[in-house]
Amino acid sequence: MATMEMIGKTALGVKFNAQNGGRHRFVENLQTAMTAWEYRITHPWYLSKTLFRLSSVNQKHDQSQKIINDFTDEIINKKLDEMNQNADNEKKVETDDDDDICRKTKTVIEILLGNYHEMSHEQIRDELVTIMIGGQETTAMANACAIFMLAHHPDVQNKVFEELQSIFSNGDQNRSPTYEDLQQMEYLERVIKETLRLFPPLPVYGRSLDEEMKIGEYLCPAGSTLMVCPLFLHSSEQYYNDPEKFNPDNFLPDTYHSRHPYTFIPFSAGYRNCIGIKYGMLQMKTVISTLVRKNTFFPSDRCPTPKDLRLMFLATLKFVDGCYVKIIPRTS
Numbered sequence: 052m053a054t055m056e057m058i059g060k061t062a063l064g065v066k067f068n069a070q071n072g073g074r075h076r077f078v079e080n081l082q083t084a085m086t087a088w089e090y091r092i093t094h095p096w097y098l099s100k101t102l103f104r105l106s107s108v109n110q111k112h113d114q115s116q117k118i119i120n121d122f123t124d125e126i127i128n129k130k131l132d133e134m135n136q137n138a139d140n141e142k143k144v145e146t147d148d149d150d151d152i153c154r155k156t157k158t159v160i161e162i163l164l165g166n167y168h169e170m171s172h173e174q175i176r177d178e179l180v181t182i183m184i185g186g187q188e189t190t191a192m193a194n195a196c197a198i199f200m201l202a203h204h205p206d207v208q209n210k211v212f213e214e215l216q217s218i219f220s221n222g223d224q225n226r227s228p229t230y231e232d233l234q235q236m237e238y239l240e241r242v243i244k245e246t247l248r249l250f251p252p253l254p255v256y257g258r259s260l261d262e263e264m265k266i267g268e269y270l271c272p273a274g275s276t277l278m279v280c281p282l283f284l285h286s287s288e289q290y291y292n293d294p295e296k297f298n299p300d301n302f303l304p305d306t307y308h309s310r311h312p313y314t315f316i317p318f319s320a321g322y323r324n325c326i327g328i329k330y331g332m333l334q335m336k337t338v339i340s341t342l343v344r345k346n347t348f349f350p351s352d353r354c355p356t357p358k359d360l361r362l363m364f365l366a367t368l369k370f371v372d373g374c375y376v377k378i379i380p381r382t383s
């Protein structure tokens with residue numbers, strides 16, 4: 052819910068109050084629509100559009116999709132009115148809360164509406180919904196896995212904490228992280244990358260071939276669907292020593308550059324890679340650093356070793372029975 056709140060503010064400029072148990076129609080229906088996609092993936096006969104159209108899940112999906120679209124349309128129209136009234140909107144950016152940082156920066160919706168003449172209303176709406184979907188569960192999963200791995204690797208957690216202490220020893224020690232602070236979190240960045248190596252939130256994605264293509268000894272005909280599986284690639288002994296071990300040093304600059312760039316592809320690669328890489332890394336650094344500055348994490352009895360963490364694949368990587376850690380607040 053925290054990542055939903057963050058992406059809601061960044062992309063739409065909307066506060067959902069999702070973390071405080073608020074029931075927002077956009078949040079609820081996005082979850083319903085995502086559950087419907089997952090259902091379709093796990094029931095392959097529903098990959099046939101005709102069969103899926105007959106199912107009750109499809110009806111729920113369509114209802115939710117309509118509510119999502121209507122809500123996004125409302126936000127777009129409201130924002131367009133605001134921008135028209137406020138021709139000088141470079142200087143004054145309205146959001147629905149008093150958060151100063153939102154007043155100084157543009158939300159994704161404002162950037163897209165700045166190009167309103169180049170994109171149709173539907174294109175802008177679809178882009179916004181895609182960003183809301185792409186920017187939420189992925190980072191939520193990565194943040195949870197990173198905290199879990201820190202709980203199970205106290206040496207790594209201590210190093211993260213030491214790095215944070217050194218960064219925040221200057222100026223107001225209790226400040227929220229600035230962009231410059233986040234740039235200095237080099238060890239934490241390696242921890243996040245190592246987490247994404249072992250737990251890629253999108254463990255499989257597909258590409259369809261417009262033209263036939265030879266890959267090694269295989270000739271793949273035009274129209275084939277190729278599945279790319281970062282989960283297998285990232286755990287290959289061909290590219291990583293002791294691949295099951297959680298080792299942030301896999302991302303020390305020299306070690307990282309000694310491997311082929313496509314041996315680490317949690318965000319995909321090439322033209323259609325993730326558009327949220329930079330935002331996602333900043334968001335994960337902000338969340339994890341804030342949590343580690345204030346708390347120490349330990350293994351929970353409910354999940355005593357990393358091997359007890361059961362994962363499954365739906366549209367994204369998911370926990371089968373949750374992800375538990377013990378949290379002790381730091382005293383000073």
Ligand code: HEM
Nearest residue numbers: 182185186189190193252253256317318319325326327331
């Ligand atoms: C840990 C965080 C993230 C991971 C692992 C991740 C992973 C990916 C991957 C693998 C793809 C390609 C999917 C495919 O080709 O089928 C993708 C696409 C995309 N991601 Fe992310 N993502 C993350 C965070 C974000 C964030 C924070 C945003 C938004 C702010 C975002 C927005 C998108 C969008 C819009 C696309 C579609 C791009 C296109 O089709 O051209 N992602 N992401």
